Amino acid sequence: MSIKVTVTSADPRHSAADMVAVGVTAGSLRKGLSRDFLKAIGSSANKTVKRADFTGKTGQVLRVATGGSVKADSVVFVGLGDAVSLTYAGFRAAIAAAARAANGARCTSLAVAIPDDTGIENIEACAAEGAVLGGYRYEAFKTEEHRAKYPLERVTLLTGSKVNAGLRDMVDGGRRLAEAVCRARDLINCPPNELYPAALADYAKAVAKEHKADGLSCVVWGDKKLKDEGMLLLSAVGQGSVRGPRFIHMTYRPPGVKGELKKLCFVGKGLTFDTGGICIKPAPGMEDMKGDMGGAANIVALMAALAVTQPNVEVHGLIASAENMPDGNSYRPGDVFGSYEGKTVEIINTDAEGRLALADALAYGVKLEPEFMLCNATLTGACMVALGPTVSGYYATDDALAEKMRAAAKTAGESMWHMPLVESLREMLKSDWADLKHMGDRWGGSITAALFLREFVGDTPWVHVDIAGPSMSTKNYGIYTKGGTGHGVLTYLALIDDLIAADD
Ligand code: BES
Ligand code: MN
Numbered sequence: 001m002s003i004k005v006t007v008t009s010a011d012p013r014h015s016a017a018d019m020v021a022v023g024v025t026a027g028s029l030r031k032g033l034s035r036d037f038l039k040a041i042g043s044s045a046n047k048t049v050k051r052a053d054f055t056g057k058t059g060q061v062l063r064v065a066t067g068g069s070v071k072a073d074s075v076v077f078v079g080l081g082d083a084v085s086l087t088y089a090g091f092r093a094a095i096a097a098a099a100r101a102a103n104g105a106r107c108t109s110l111a112v113a114i115p116d117d118t119g120i121e122n123i124e125a126c127a128a129e130g131a132v133l134g135g136y137r138y139e140a141f142k143t144e145e146h147r148a149k150y151p152l153e154r155v156t157l158l159t160g161s162k163v164n165a166g167l168r169d170m171v172d173g174g175r176r177l178a179e180a181v182c183r184a185r186d187l188i189n190c191p192p193n194e195l196y197p198a199a200l201a202d203y204a205k206a207v208a209k210e211h212k213a214d215g216l217s218c219v220v221w222g223d224k225k226l227k228d229e230g231m232l233l234l235s236a237v238g239q240g241s242v243r244g245p246r247f248i249h250m251t252y253r254p255p256g257v258k259g260e261l262k263k264l265c266f267v268g269k270g271l272t273f274d275t276g277g278i279c280i281k282p283a284p285g286m287e288d289m290k291g292d293m294g295g296a297a298n299i300v301a302l303m304a305a306l307a308v309t310q311p312n313v314e315v316h317g318l319i320a321s322a323e324n325m326p327d328g329n330s331y332r333p334g335d336v337f338g339s340y341e342g343k344t345v346e347i348i349n350t351d352a353e354g355r356l357a358l359a360d361a362l363a364y365g366v367k368l369e370p371e372f373m374l375c376n377a378t379l380t381g382a383c384m385v386a387l388g389p390t391v392s393g394y395y396a397t398d399d400a401l402a403e404k405m406r407a408a409a410k411t412a413g414e415s416m417w418h419m420p421l422v423e424s425l426r427e428m429l430k431s432d433w434a435d436l437k438h439m440g441d442r443w444g445g446s447i448t449a450a451l452f453l454r455e456f457v458g459d460t461p462w463v464h465v466d467i468a469g470p471s472m473s474t475k476n477y478g479i480y481t482k483g484g485t486g487h488g489v490l491t492y493l494a495l496i497d498d499l500i501a502a503d504d
């Protein structure tokens with residue numbers, strides 16, 4: 001089910017939608033659009049607003065019943081924070097909050113009053129993105145009577161700008177971009193009995209097929225092929241499951257563009273379920289390990305988003321997918337395996353499987369000779385210990401790249417923090433029996449995981465994002481909904497924009 005988004009120039013006070021959303025900057029409740037609304041909805045509703053202490057602070061949401069004073073049943077005021085510091089990402093998150101409020105209040109239609117004095121470029125597209133991201137629901141595995149009876153279905157953007165084909169296309173672009181991001185959420189939320197490596201590969205192929213004319217393609221290596229090609233680490237991680245591993249290579253190249261393009265590579269961890277393997281995890285919370293393919297889900301979503309935005313660049317999306325299970329045929333601590341890169345690796349703990357799967361995908365990526373490579377993964381609990389559940393940690397091979405990441409995350413409105421590749425911890429990865437161990441001790445667990453990955457990227461400029469915390473959420477916040485979030489995709493899109501803009 002997708003949300004229909006349209007744009008028109010009607011007055012918000014006359015909108016026939018179930019709910020009207022009005023953004024309010026800090027302290028300006030009694031100005032502009034919100035003043036018009038306060039005037040129209042009468043004194044009892046005004047009292048509610050006063051009592052609620054609504055000031056327009058970022059994240060504030062207040063729903064007020066209109067009592068028939070205007071056409072819509074309710075108004076939702078959403079805080080935009082300080083007018084001077086309002087950004088594209090900030091406005092998008094506010095509209096997402098409005099869409100969630102609509103869903104919560106069982107409103108099937110929402111009108112969004114677009115303010116005309118924000119200075120935000122393409123603000124209608126921004127609102128469309130926010131509405132789709134915030135209005136997202138996942139009910140694929142609920143039977144009819146357990147589904148929402150009144151889900152948000154229609155969003156109308158009420159704008160002061162001239163409504164023409166160009167504006168409608170822009171709004172549609174925003175909706176389609178957000179829907180691409182929501183593909184990551186669908187994949188993460190899908191139960192692991194339904195989403196196993198081959199199913200993930202089929203999904204990636206289906207996305208590529210759907211967007212063939214937009215420049216997407218996809219090649220999948222099955223169990224035998226990836227082993228024959230030398231992806232022995234990915235193969236080892238998957239060998240304990242009856243549902244074998246897959247290596248997925250998606251490509252985006254704008255159709256009709258001839259000649260050399262800048263080449264970038266994005267890699268994702270696609271563990272469709274992580275029991276820990278022989279070093280099995282404790283049972284409480286293990287169900288969340290269905291989301292251990294969040295990095296891979298982001299890659300599929302990113303590729304789908306590129307098909308929508310059509311940037312002038314060649315992007316490769318690589319996914320290492322497996323299911324980590326305990327079994328008579330599982331890999332074990334003490335095992336030594338070769339790798340696609342060539343180094344041998346001694347296994348210490350079978351629950352540190354993500355870095356093994358990624359290592360082979362990264363080594364494959366190096367062979368494509370991209371100018372830049374990024375991997376993202378729900379890699380370590382240690383990263384969550386360091387940064388909490390809503391912030392991801394990124395590592396970069398140089399400071400200029402780290403700065404680009406910082407700027408991209410800021411543009412996207414996603415919380416990411418630069419982490420150090422502490423060189424002195426590298427010695428923890430020395431092995432007595434192989435070229436390398438895949439992990440160190442407990443201290444600096446997110447850092448040693450990154451240092452291990454670095455062994456497989458050669459000289460390629462590289463960023464690693466540990467999304468273990470924010471890839472899934474236990475609550476709604478910002479543009480995210482409970483469950484899979486797609487955290488990362490918007491940042492990578494902003495980063496790609498920046499990398500293309502630089503030096504040409
Ligand atoms: N998939 C987990 C990391 C994870 C934990 C993601 C919680 C999301 C939420 C990863 O494969 C893992 O098990 N990591 C271990 C590594 C350890 C054995 C070195 C961890 O973090 O405990
Ligand atoms: Mn694990």
Ligand code: ZN
Pocket residue numbers: 271274292351353354378379
């Ligand atoms: Zn894992």
